[in-house]
Amino acid sequence: DSGVTQTPKHLITATGQRVTLRCSPRSGDLSVYWYQQSLDQGLQFLIQYYNGEERAKGNILERFSAQQFPDLHSELNLSSLELGDSALYFCASSISRRATSGNTIYFGEGSWLTVV
Amino acid sequence: SQQGEEDPQALSIQEGENATMNCSYKTSINNLQWYRQNSGRGLVHLILIRSNEREKHSGRLRVTLDTSKKSSSLLITASRAADTASYFCATDELGEYGNKLVFGAGTILRVKS
Numbered sequence: 001d002s003g004v005t006q007t008p009k010h011l012i013t014a015t016g017q018r019v020t021l022r023c024s025p026r027s028g029d030l031s032v033y034w035y036q037q038s039l040d041q042g043l044q045f046l047i048q049y050y051n052g053e054e055r056a057k058g059n060i061l062e063r064f065s066a067q068q069f070p071d072l073h074s075e076l077n078l079s080s081l082e083l084g085d086s087a088l089y090f091c092a093s094s095i096s097r098r099a100t101s102g103n104t105i106y107f108g109e110g111s112w113l114t115v116v
Numbered sequence: 117s118q119q120g121e122e123d124p125q126a127l128s129i130q131e132g133e134n135a136t137m138n139c140s141y142k143t144s145i146n147n148l149q150w151y152r153q154n155s156g157r158g159l160v161h162l163i164l165i166r167s168n169e170r171e172k173h174s175g176r177l178r179v180t181l182d183t184s185k186k187s188s189s190l191l192i193t194a195s196r197a198a199d200t201a202s203y204f205c206a207t208d209e210l211g212e213y214g215n216k217l218v219f220g221a222g223t224i225l226r227v228k229s
Binding site: 002004033035042043045048056058088090092098104105106107108109110112 | 151156157158159160161164204215216217218219220221222
């Protein structure tokens with residue numbers, strides 16, 4: 001158990017809908033990262049928050065948004081969903097501000113999103 | 117973008133054999149990390165090697181880094197069926213919107229008992 005908690009574990013929704021994925025980082029970790037994993041795109045970095053502020057941005061679509069709350073949990077909002085958004089969405093956390101500082105990044109078990 | 121590219125894409129070996137996976141990357145790095153993912157599960161950090169290190173060991177894992185060739189290898193010795201998983205290398209990339217960890221496409225390892 002990595003200590004990173006993601007909910008829901010599985011989600012099936014229709015095209016055009018909006019969903020929210022939730023992540024609780026490991027106790028003491030200030031950084032939260034969101035990744036999308038799909039068969040055709042592999043593991044893609046979406047966005048990172050550190051202590052409530054956006055820290056780094058990757059290939060995140062405009063239809064997607066995220067935030068980190070004062071209690072450090074984070075939410076990833078996906079709107080106007082398309083079939084191609086079906087993927088496994090991972091949240092990860094680390095203690096450091098930089099993803100590449102060398103501190104271990106701990107991954108949650110992911111949220112499986114299926115858009116039908 | 118994918119900074120790291122693993123090779124081979126898939127590897128099938130017998131229990132007890134050694135497994136070697138390679139990773140190549142494009143730009144200079146501060147460190148390189150290897151992760152493991154069991155099917156449909158989260159990624160687990162295995163080992164990190166810094167750019168000024170050439171080799172690192174952790175249990176049955178041995179990682180090498182050749183910055184001149186921009187490549188790294190992960191060796192798993194005396195493999196077990198439980199080592200069956202996907203293995204990813206991850207490198208740092210400084211982009212327009214901050215510093216991020218970029219994963220390769222991964223190597224699928226199957227260890228047959």
